[in-house]
Amino acid sequence: MSELSNELFKTFNQVIHRYRHYYGMQFSTDHRSVSQIRILKQLNSENGQIQRVLAERLDIRPSSLSECLHKLAAKHYIERQSDDHDRRITHVFITATGRTILTEALDGHDEFTETLFGSLTHQEQQALNELLNKLETTLSDTQNFDFMSEFNKRRSQTKL
Structure with missing residues (x-):
């Protein structure tokens, strides 16, 4: 992934x-x-x-x-x-x-x-709009998405 x-x-x-x-x-x-x-x-x-x-x-x-x-x-x-x-x-x-x-x-x-x-077809435009809205929601939801916390957690899991 x-x-x-x-x-x-x-x-x-x-x-x-x-x-x-x-x-x-x-x-x-x-x-x-x-x-x-x-x-x-x-x-x-x-x-x-x-x-x-x-x-x-x-x-x-x-x-x-x-x-x-x-x-x-x-x-x-x-x-x-x-x-x-x-x-x-x-x-x-x-x-x-x-x-x-x-x-x-x-x-x-x-x-x-x-x-x-x-x-893009109309359906592709709608799908892209839904996906971008989903990303925007993820980024704007600071209460549930602490970027640095997520970043540090993933980084510590991948250290050799």
């Missing part, structure tokens, strides 16, 4: 690497990043968020968010406004231009996923 697990892990890593490469290329030609699109998407669903809250919801370091917001503002995709009651608080708003860019990106995302999964 270990050889097959290693082969699965290798293949899975290759798929993730290629996915990131090609999906990232979709945005790099227009000098956008996946992070910038994530920010626009979040703002489109809830406009006027406070920077701190936006960073928390996107799980981005505040310094990284500030850098992305600076780039988005320079392209006129977002506007930042100080809070009327507390000038230390900044609200972030998506602009009409930002919405247009987001729509283009989401359309591109749909084309990308159709191309990526187009080689």
Whole structure:
């Protein structure tokens, strides 16, 4: 089983690497990043968020968010406004231009996923989705899956 697990892990890593490469290329030609699109998407669903809250919801370091917001503002995709009651608080708003860019990106995302999964039948897509959900559940269940504990236990069992 270990050889097959290693082969699965290798293949899975290759798929993730290629996915990131090609999906990232979709945005790099227009000098956008996946992070910038994530920010626009979040703002489109809830406009006027406070920077701190936006960073928390996107799980981005505040310094990284500030850098992305600076780039988005320079392209006129977002506007930042100080809070009327507390000038230390900044609200972030998506602009009409930002919405247009987001729509283009989401359309591109749909084309990308159709191309990526187009080689699979509907049944294969469903099966892959179920298997990936099972892996995601395993990884997210930190209460029942302590990776380091499992790793150390298996390593001690295989020592010569």
